[in-house]
Amino acid sequence: MMTFRWLPNAICVFRVLLVGPIVVVLLREQFLAALSLITIAGFSDALDGLLARTFDWRTPIGSVLDPTADKLLIVSVFLTLTYLGLVPLGLTVLVVMRDLVIVSGAVTYQLLIGSARGEPTLISKLNTACQLSFVLFTLTGAAFQWPPQFFLITLGAAVTFTSITSGLNYVVGWSKRAWRSTHGEFTATH
Numbered sequence: 001m002m003t004f005r006w007l008p009n010a011i012c013v014f015r016v017l018l019v020g021p022i023v024v025v026l027l028r029e030q031f032l033a034a035l036s037l038i039t040i041a042g043f044s045d046a047l048d049g050l051l052a053r054t055f056d057w058r059t060p061i062g063s064v065l066d067p068t069a070d071k072l073l074i075v076s077v078f079l080t081l082t083y084l085g086l087v088p089l090g091l092t093v094l095v096v097m098r099d100l101v102i103v104s105g106a107v108t109y110q111l112l113i114g115s116a117r118g119e120p121t122l123i124s125k126l127n128t129a130c131q132l133s134f135v136l137f138t139l140t141g142a143a144f145q146w147p148p149q150f151f152l153i154t155l156g157a158a159v160t161f162t163s164i165t166s167g168l169n170y171v172v173g174w175s176k177r178a179w180r181s182t183h184g185e186f187t188a189t190h
Contacts, residue, residue, distance in 0.1 A: 005057045011048035012065040015041050019076050026080045031143035035136065041073055042132055067120075070128065071099045077135050086138055091156055095131065098167040109174050113181045123169050127162035134159050 018041045025033040048066060052058045078095050081087040120128075134155045137147055 004051075004055075005059065008048040008052040008057050009059060009062050009065055011044050011051070012062065012069045015044045015048075015069040016065075016072060018044075019073055022073070023076055023080050026077070026084065029084070029142075031139045035139040035143060038073075038077065038132075038135060038139070042136075045070060071103070074128075074131050074135070075099060078131075081135070081138060086142055087134075088156070091159060094160060094163050098127075098163045101167050102170050105170060105174050109178060113178050121166065121169055121173070123162060124166040127159070127166040130155065130158045130162045 018037055022034055022037045022041070025037065045066070048062075052062060052066075075096055078087055078092045082089055082092040134152070137152060137155060140146060141149075141152060
C-alpha cells in the first residue's frame with residue numbers, strides 16, 4: 001500500500017518556496033498578487049497540519065519544517081512591508097524579536113536540557129492568526145484602500161499584545177521545564 005506520509009512535508013517545502021515570489025511581488029507593489037500568494041501559503045499551512053494530524057503523518061522533520069516555514073514567511077513579509085512603508089518598524093522589530101527569542105530559546109533548551117519539542121500554545125496560535133490577519137488586511141488596504149486605518153491600528157495592537165504575551169509564555173514555559181529537568185518539581189518556595 002502506498003503511503004503519502006511525505007505529503008505534509010512537501011507542502012511545507014512548497015510554502016517555503018513561495019516566500020521568494022511573495023517578496024518579489026510585494027517589492028513590485030503587486031499587492032493583489034501578494035495577497036493571493038499569501039492566501040495560498042495560509043491554506044497550505046492549514047492543509048499540511050490537517051493531513052499530518054488526521055492520518056498521523058507527523059515526522060520529526062515536519063515538526064521543525066512547519067514552524068520554520070511559518071516564521072520565514074511571516075518575518076519576510078513583515079520586513080518587506082516595513083521596507084515599503086506599510087508596517088511600522090517597531091511592530092516588525094517586535095515580530096522578529098519574538099521569533100528570535102523562541103528559536104534561540106528552543107535551540108538553547110535543546111543543547112542544555114534535551115528535546116525542546118512541544119505543541120504551540122493557544123496564545124501562540126492566536127498570535128499567528130493576528131499576524132496573518134494583519135498582513136492580509138494591510139495588503140487589502142494597499143490594494144483596495146480598505147479597511148479603515150483604525151482597524152489596522154487595532155489589529156496591530158493585537159499583534160503587539162499577542163507577540164509579547166506568547167513570547168513570554170514560551171520563555172516561562174521553557175524555564176519551568178528546565179527547572180524541573182534539573183531540580184525536580186517547580187514550586188513557589190524554590
